[in-house]
Amino acid sequence: MTLPTLAGTLMSGTVAAQTSPAFVNTLMPEPAHLTEGAGWLPIRPGFAVATDKFHDQRLDHTIARAMQQLTQQTGVVIREAPAGSKAALIISVDGPGEPVQGVDENESYSLDVTPQGAHLHAATDVGAMRGFATLLQLVQVSGQGYYLPTVSIQDAPRFPWRGLMIDCSRHFEPVNVIKRTLDGMAAVKMNVFHWHLTDDQGFRIESKVFPLLTQDGSNGLFYKQEQAREVVAYARARGIRVVPEFDIPGHATSWIVGYPDLASAKGPFTIERHFGVFNPVLDPTRESTYQFLDQFIGEMATIFPDAYMHIGGDENNGVEWAHNPRIQAFMREHGLKGTAALQAYFNQQLLRILDKHGKKMIGWDEIMTPGLPKDVVVQSWRGFDSLATGTREGYTGILSAGYYLDHMDSAADHYRVDPLPAGNKLTPAQAARILGGEACMWGEYVDAKNIDSRVWPRTAAIAERLWSPQSVNNIDDMYRRLWAESLRLEALGLTQISQENASLRALAGTDQIAPLQTLATVLEPVNFATRAEWSDAHHVTTLMPLDRLVDALAPDPPSRHDFEELVSTYLQNPVAHPEQQAALEAIFRSWTADQPERVLLMAESPQLAETLPRARQLTEMGTMGLEAVGFLSSGVPAPPAWKAAKLAILDEADQPIALTRFTVVQAMRNLINEVK
Amino acid sequence: MTLPTLAGTLMSGTVAAQTSPAFVNTLMPEPAHLTEGAGWLPIRPGFAVATDKFHDQRLDHTIARAMQQLTQQTGVVIREAPAGSKAALIISVDGPGEPVQGVDENESYSLDVTPQGAHLHAATDVGAMRGFATLLQLVQVSGQGYYLPTVSIQDAPRFPWRGLMIDCSRHFEPVNVIKRTLDGMAAVKMNVFHWHLTDDQGFRIESKVFPLLTQDGSNGLFYKQEQAREVVAYARARGIRVVPEFDIPGHATSWIVGYPDLASAKGPFTIERHFGVFNPVLDPTRESTYQFLDQFIGEMATIFPDAYMHIGGDENNGVEWAHNPRIQAFMREHGLKGTAALQAYFNQQLLRILDKHGKKMIGWDEIMTPGLPKDVVVQSWRGFDSLATGTREGYTGILSAGYYLDHMDSAADHYRVDPLPAGNKLTPAQAARILGGEACMWGEYVDAKNIDSRVWPRTAAIAERLWSPQSVNNIDDMYRRLWAESLRLEALGLTQISQENASLRALAGTDQIAPLQTLATVLEPVNFATRAEWSDAHHVTTLMPLDRLVDALAPDPPSRHDFEELVSTYLQNPVAHPEQQAALEAIFRSWTADQPERVLLMAESPQLAETLPRARQLTEMGTMGLEAVGFLSSGVPAPPAWKAAKLAILDEADQPIALTRFTVVQAMRNLINEVK
Secondary structure, rough: HHHHHHHHHHHHHHHHHHHOOOOOOOOOOOOOOEEEEEEEEOOOOOEEEEEOOOOOOOHHHHHHHHHHHHHHHHHOOOOOOOOOOOEEEEEEEEEEOOOOOOOOOOEEEEEEEEOOEEEEEEEEEHHHHHHHHHHHHHHHEOEEEEEEEEEEEEEEEOOEEEEEEEEEEOOOOOHHHHHHHHHHHHOOOOOEEEEEEEOEEEEOOOOOOOOOHHEEEOOOOEOOOOOOOOOHHHHHHOOOEEEEEEEEOOOHHHHHHOOHHHHHOOOOOOOOOOOOOOOOOOOOOOOHHHHHHHHHHHHHHHHOOOOOOEEOOOOOOOOHHHHHHHHHHHHHHHOOOHHHHHHHHHHHHHHHHHHHOOEEEEEEHHHOOOOOOOOEEEEEEEOHHHHHHHHHHHOOOEEEOEEEEEEHHHHHHHHOOOOOOOOOOHHHHHHOEEEEEEEEEEEOOOOOOOHHHHHOOOOHHHHHHEEEEEOOOOOOHHHHHHHHHHHHHHHHOOOOHHHHHHHHHHHHHOOOHHHHHHHOOOEEEOOHHHHHHHHHHHOOOOOOOOOOOHHOOOOOOOHHHHHHHHHHHHHOOHHOHHHHHHHHHHHHHHHOOHHHHHHHHOOOOHHHOOOOHHHHHHHHHHHHHHHHHHHHOOOOOOOOOOOHHHHHOOOOOOOOEOEEEEEOOOHHHHHHHHOO | HHHHHHHHHHHHHHHHHHHHOOOOOOOOOOEEEEEEEEEEEEEEOOEEEEEEEOOOHHHHHHHHHHHHHHHHHOOOOEEEEOOOOOEEEEEEEEOOOOOOOOOOOOOOOEEEEEEEEEEEEEHHHHHHHHHHHHHHHHHHHOEEEEEEEEEEEOOOOOOOOEEEEEOOOOOOOOOHHHHHHHHHHHHHHOOEEEEEEEEEOEEEEEEOOHHHHEEEEOOOOOOHHHHHHHHHHHHOOOEEEEEEEEEEOOOHHHHHHHHHHHHHOOOOOOOOOOOOOOOOOEEOOOHHHHHHHHHHHHHHHHHOOOEEEEEEEOOOOOHHHHHHHHHHHHHOOOOOHHHHHHHHHHHHHHHHHHHOOOOOEEEEHHHOHHHHHHOEEEEOOOOOOHHHHHHHOEEEEEEOOOEEEOOOHHHHHHHHHOOOOOOOOOOOHHHEEEEEEEEEOOOOOOOOOOOOHHHHHHHHHHHHHHHOOOOOHHHHHHHHOOOOOOHHHHHOOOOOOOOHHHHHHHHHHHHHHHHHHHOOOOEEEOHHHHHHHHHHHOOOOOOOOOOHHHHOOOOOOOOHHHHHHHHHHHHHHHOOOOHHHHHHHHHHHHHHHHHHHHHHHHHHHHHHHHOOOOOOOHHHHHHHHHHHHHHHHOOOOOOOOOOHHHHHHHHHHHOOOOOEOOOOOHHHHHHHHOOO
16 A cells, blocks of 8 residues: 555545535335435535424424434534524424324325425424434435435325334333334334233233232333333324233233232232243133223323224133133133133123223234224234235234244345235225234343344334335345445444444453454344244243343344345356455455454353354355355366265255354355356 | 364364363452462352342342343353252341441452352442452353352452542433443442533433423433432442532523523523533522522432532632622622632532531532531542642542543553552541542533443543552553453443444444444544643534544543553564564554555545544554564664654654544554664
């Protein structure tokens, strides 16, 4: 490196920056309509913002928050325009929106940017929030400064229900985790936070009427009512509804620890520490159960203003009902044939209670039992067919099958799942009953440290599926924007990028983790089924720490898709793609480099040592990759048996080790298979 | 890299791990007495803990928290021993300690570990907390598992007041930041959180009696009383007192925005946005001022149970008192000569109010005015001499001069400052009046994102100075343990390591930041004076974002001390230190590598572009370093004028650029100067 070269590089950078930067669209979700124009609106000192119509405190706070983000990003202090002076950004909002945000809230907005100024228009505060999310994603940068591109955007969501469920029962998540999750949701225009507050493994919301619910059922890990109200207000400020879930009659062990009279079997009970489907279920035959639920739901209704209350309803195995003679007698007496009929009876009583407290019911597929009113919302973990059946019967529903974040599927997998898939045979009226979908973050293997990397950035792909037109479906482009969105989410305070290295430092006991990082970037957790099977076999409980390498790894890291894309482009014509060849060689060399250091680091930590074979496999893949590129780029064939030997190594590398899997095996296979 | 080598490396790692690992002492602070024995206590499944004397809820929670940390670190689920069974760790505590923790709280403990078991003994819950902090730092690891070494520790603090002040006025810090700071403090055995809650730039604690204090004086950024109580409880659970500061009569602009009648000049007033010493000061001549303070302090006393309340008292410039004829008349009438006398009068009234509410006074040096009772504590920003003067007059005091974290000094600089320096001429009775010290994190250039890296790990060095015997003063050993402690602090949830890279990603707009990291690791913020001067010249306000490279950089990063140590060892005999030579060459090569990529990354971001000359300087230093090592290791002299030219380059590199400075210039000078 000589100084003239340096200066030259710098110089050319400067020159390039002085011309208008090209508009790089990293919007996520993609808006419904975007037209690009010529020219730019610079964000420079003096850039001011003003409202020219309605405004209230919620809108004022929205503007202040957005401008603070813009200031933080650009270093340019953005102010409210003094009265009478010209503002670079004008906000026109017609009115406040619904007092309690509902499914019908108007979230549409338009955003027009010209070199003279920007204009955001929305019917409601919530629409304005969506517009600001877009505006913040529009910001472009060059070495000289920040700009908004000339665009005209008209945008509205495809589905009105775009949710994220977080299970805070199996592992508790502190309020600050919930808040930063809400920040992330708002950034990608999601509008429902579904708060799974009770399950067998813990009761997480304070009841003042029934204090033993948390005293005996939570191990001290629960949200005070004041904190829950704070979350509801925080969400409303961001245009997000909060739908609380109290999962009954099954999944209810944590209820009956403190109140055994609610149970269908004889106590005493203890908080469930394992994962799965368990027998404890509320007793649907006693009037006292409904008196309890009436009081409890009445109390919760004072905290959660949303029109909907989620009552779970899933995975009641019926065992305790079948084994309790008194309950069996009740069923005979009431002509209830089977436990499904008894659960339908339970739901009817529950509906009456919800109705009394002004709430509509939402529950999982199993609540679709005869006699339910049509304004019940069914959340389908079973899939589109179950949902479609419901809509034909007149139920409304949302899709969650295909959006289970704990399954450790790729963003692309989730992205391909559509609540209204092309070619569905629903009538327009039936289709309109499918309100949207929810990503689900079940909590078996998630704690406050790693939840961000399990939720983000993959949830942004689901958010786009639920907001953007169906035609927005290019996987490569989705990933390109997903990585950009991930950086923005991190700037909001989410830790999905930084936590992996922090965990690697903790595991290795040193901050010199570079050799380990190379390996970690091409590993991800095994899928849910593999982990659940292993956990059952090893009697894993909620008390065991999530402190292994698998818990540090992000699912679907950039290495998978980006490497596949690189290999695929290279393979289009290996002898004529020197740039891709060089990129692949650099990757393969990094896999073979620092191997002794990597092995030593891993051997010195019990939690890393279990993954040691991965270090050897990485080196083997690096070596075969370099050889493969050598053969392919030169057109020289490999020696006999070379290919078979390498594919065998890849088969071995494809087996789970310590609950980890490689992200690059499939692309490596594609590469090796092309060698002659 | 061939596979046999790999297997060999792995094998030797395994063999080494099967022998007992050597005890690596990374305790921080160092205990008063430690004796090492032979053998190890393994931490393996079945490791259980029990109390054999007193226990209460606070101790139970302390044990549960410590065992959860141990479980998280080791993957071994640690349980309470079932009654009658043998526990590997026995906790013997005599009693609960003081109902409100005071300066005299007994924090001593002893910890004995043998291969048969561990025994922690303490007089109080708080002593047990200190013992657990040591126990968690004692854990050793090999590839086979985790161990406690055989040791006998008797430990007690040198000083009873070991504090950290955080200024939450100039920039607000959310509750979760405060909580993780308290976790860090507990880990290094600090026991006073001094909460600077009011200043010119913001009033940060809710008063229900005087709601305009936060309504008009906080921009909505303040702690609700419930949150403050939560912080007090969180701190108590960790053996930490909370001393709130309400800075009066100066530094009081935020008080008078909502209550202008408190002021010594005519309003209206606005929240101060700049930094420095300002004129606004409470009016000490009106009875209404004292009625206000009486009610306010009475209200605060219900939130903060500590015996002490900090009233600030610093930097009242007296301007408004001197310019107000009514106040001047009052002074004449009461025979008060000068503003110092008037402030003494104010303090007397304040003392009466504090006394009424059961509080003792603590304030900065300026409160040492005639007629104050001797149980007032003086916090000295002026230094040991001011403190010593106070102790000779009978005052007790704590030292903060030398512990200002915002000065951006090194951990070594802070470590060398002693509240009772060797050779001081105090009598034992006078010396006993020096209670300890406090690290001070003033908030001009600190926000929620970067506060962790400004506080940690340097504060751990101050914590050691205040806890450990004076004889513990080896700088190299302190740094060795400081980096180990930093990793442990990160595992607690602090972000002082990870935030730098997160900020670099935000600044560069990409996650491919390796070339930038190389530069960032050898840069740190300029000292406070340089930044303050620049900020004054550029009219910096609290509204401007802290989003430049300087704000991402950690002060005193490992590069400074570790590089100095490496160069110093190498220079002892350059021709005979091949290991140090290789290490230096690797560092210098990393500085010259990836330079074009680094320049491009920086040129594309306005906030990074201002630091661009640093990229060239880094390459120049790398090049001269390689040349210098070449000359020194071969014994070949440099060409004429080489040395002068290189020293000139270093002089240029030593100048601040965009508020950054290099950490390695001094060591580079040492290296270059040794070339013949």
